[in-house]
Every structure is written in C-alpha cells, then in structure tokens.
Amino acid sequence: MPIPVTIADDSLMSRKAVRRALPEDWDVEITEACNGKEALEAANSGKAEVLFLDLTMPELDGFGVLKYLHEQQSKTVVIVISADIQPEAKLLVDSLGAFRFLQKPLQPAQLREALFDVGLI
Known part of the structure; x- marks a missing residue:
C-alpha cells in the first residue's frame, strides 16, 4: 500500500527536485502543496504521512505548519527542506x-538516509 506523501514548496522547480530525489523503489502516493495552507489541508485529509516541507512559503510558512502539527500532536513525519540554514x-x-532538516539543493543520498533513519525505506 503506497505511503501518502506531500511535498510542500511554493517553487515548482523545488517540488520537482524532491520528486526526482525520492528513491525509485519507494511506494508512495504524492500530493503537492504550493503553500502552508495546502500542506495542512493535505495533512488533515490523510495525504501526508510524510511531509517534505519548505520553510519560506506564502499564506502560511513552514514554521506555522510545524507549529500547528506540533500542537495537534500529529503523527506526520516532517522533513524540512530549506535553504534557510540559520542556527536559530x-x-x-x-x-x-x-524529523530532519535538509539543505537545498537537495541531495538524493541525504534524503535516502533520512528516510532510512525513520524506517520508511
């Protein structure tokens, strides 16, 4: 049974980069979100067992998405993929x-390692 995955990033190029970096043998059903509100809609409708999340997005940023999921005690596995690598x-x-903070540009090996660490592959 495919794992529901959402890729949330306002950049189409970044969403495509995440798709390309996913392991080919990983059985997933992918939903894309262009902003934080769409990401939360996907999570609330069961389409984001795994959420790849950018931090800088319109309408609701990645921090807002994380805060909401944290407050709801969501079981969604969130992997942040962002160019914002400031320590704060x-x-x-x-x-x-x-679960993990990966830096853009995304490296497929980093993503595979993160997925392995969480037990998804």
Missing part, C-alpha cells in the same frame, strides 16, 4: 518536531 531556524524546526 534549525533550533526552532527541531523544537517543533521536525
């Missing part, structure tokens, strides 16, 4: 329950 951002992301 990483600490906040960690405190809000993100």
